[in-house]
Amino acid sequence: MIETLADLGEAELLRRLAGFAPVGQLDDDTACLGADPRPLLVNTDVLVDGIHFSDGTTAPMDAGWRAVAANLSDLAASGADHVDGITVALVAPGTTPWSWVNGLYEGIAAALEQHGGVLLGGDCSTGSQRLISITALGRLGPLRLHRNAARPGDVLVTSGPHGLSRLGLALLQNDRHLPDGDLPETLKAAAVAQHRRPIPRFDALKALVNCKPAQLPWRAGGTDSSDGLLAAVQALCSSSGCGAELDHARLPRPGQWPLGEPWDRWCMTGGEDFELVLSLPEDWAEAWLSALPGSQRFGRITANPDSLIWSGDHAAVELSGSGFDHYRSA
Amino acid sequence: MIETLADLGEAELLRRLAGFAPVGQLDDDTACLGADPRPLLVNTDVLVDGIHFSDGTTAPMDAGWRAVAANLSDLAASGADHVDGITVALVAPGTTPWSWVNGLYEGIAAALEQHGGVLLGGDCSTGSQRLISITALGRLGPLRLHRNAARPGDVLVTSGPHGLSRLGLALLQNDRHLPDGDLPETLKAAAVAQHRRPIPRFDALKALVNCKPAQLPWRAGGTDSSDGLLAAVQALCSSSGCGAELDHARLPRPGQWPLGEPWDRWCMTGGEDFELVLSLPEDWAEAWLSALPGSQRFGRITANPDSLIWSGDHAAVELSGSGFDHYRSA
16 A cells, blocks of 8 residues: 555645754744855756656656756856755645655755755645755855856866766667667666766866966856756857857767767757866866866857857857757647 | 747746846856855745636736745744845746736736845746745844744734635635625725735834843744644644643634634634734733734643643634645645
8 A cells, every 4th residue: 555645644744854854944934044154056946757857767766866966066056165955845746655755855865965955944735746846055165157257268168978867868768769789888877877866066166166277367157067068058158248169079978979870969968967067268277177087178168159160160060959948848 | 829838938938037037147057145144044835826826816916926925924934134035946838828927927026026035046847737936035133933932921922814815715716605795895805905915024023023122032932824823823832842722702803804604714724814923922922012003912822732722711722624735635
């Protein structure tokens, strides 16, 4: 007999969820964060069943982990060096098994345990579809990364390879377009792990802060690649009034990544790899690439607004199926 | 021809929503709140179509206003004397008219304009059901109101009448159980207004801070009556390990409120009146009641854990249909 949320009722559900927060944390109408002189960074992300996760590809613990990782990645990509915690709004039908919610919150707790911060508060309601909306709170370190701080002449760098999460999803979905049987097992394992348990790159931010050449100001363009590498570059260019030249040979492909379609497209637009994508002065970029294994240089910022070209033949970067639109694909 | 979210696509939707925030506010991965030495209060509430609002009873502007008011009421009931702003996660099917979303955000902006704070950030996604999850951020003033700070001997007071919002809902729903035709027009108008445009009681908090007798410490039990007056008293008692004696003659009934069923029940369990419910030492209570028109004393805190009785005959307070359970009523 499966115990559902309707069996529990709201009071018992809230009592059980409180077990995932510090004692007494959920007892008041609000959470209180002690006085802290550092600026506060805030981010909200919503993840919807069937769109951002699904029972077929994502165990409840992984859904919880990914929801937290997606939010913390935004904090890292803004310069946060401390995580206060998160609030969670949970919506789920009364037919939802408690075991699913329990797994979700175990994943949330595991991600917080790994990266810092606690469950600060939240709310729950019934609804026709499972979803969680998470708001993450953190403190700004010495470097505020802005999307609008890219400058012509900057080098484009990223903290790691791209496309793994998209491949992981295809493997978990048994996608029939996948070339079967001939992918290295290590690549497949890395892809599934990246999809299930992405890591917010606080380590890459820390390396960036630590390696800044003394003569340079604290100015760097940055975002994360939650919507894909190309979308990250487009966001930097659009907000900064710049363009970019991408180096096809140096795309941040994962190790053992096959050539051709759909591989380069997945690398550039697959999304959910949650790496930092930065626009840095040459010296700072070189220092960071030396300091951070797995990081890669893949292009350069230009002065031509919103122009995205390949560095060799200067052809426009055009990718079929680029960008994921929640509304248009619905 | 109705313009839907699917017609707009995600990029255009985000562009239009950014118009409700300060210029550039939604441009980064996170919102940044400047350094502030005061403790931060955080609250998250989720409102779901068909449960917390519906097209039949709530215009989109009113849904937006109520969503913000519900969140800010929690801040007021915790002691916040400054509102930084909110983040909004919007989930809506692609078939949702843009005019509905526009109205929702106009209501959000109007409530923020009235009470302070700006739209700090957010997220949006398609989904099968319209809902918004709001996280509100504010700063703690001199008094932190806690649910667990009620003490035996305290007086129970509230900032205003209860039951109006429930009556307003019944009127908007043309509830057939309503006694027809014989309710005063002024009561009906007040009820509909309270349901559509509830006011977070920052004014009542300010009065409370200003009238504290100098010899008393900054200790007061408090919460808001979003889930109903009785639920607020139960929350104070349960968190504080106390009980309460309620004075039936002094229930905070609205002016011209009829006698009998369902009126007293709606007063005690109707919910969504968003008044402050406080547990105060006698002297502080008297000072507050004098300072705040419309406030009322309605009971006393006792030392008997979780015992809720009427002050006259000491009978247990028992109300049919008390408390609303999202899950059980679904």
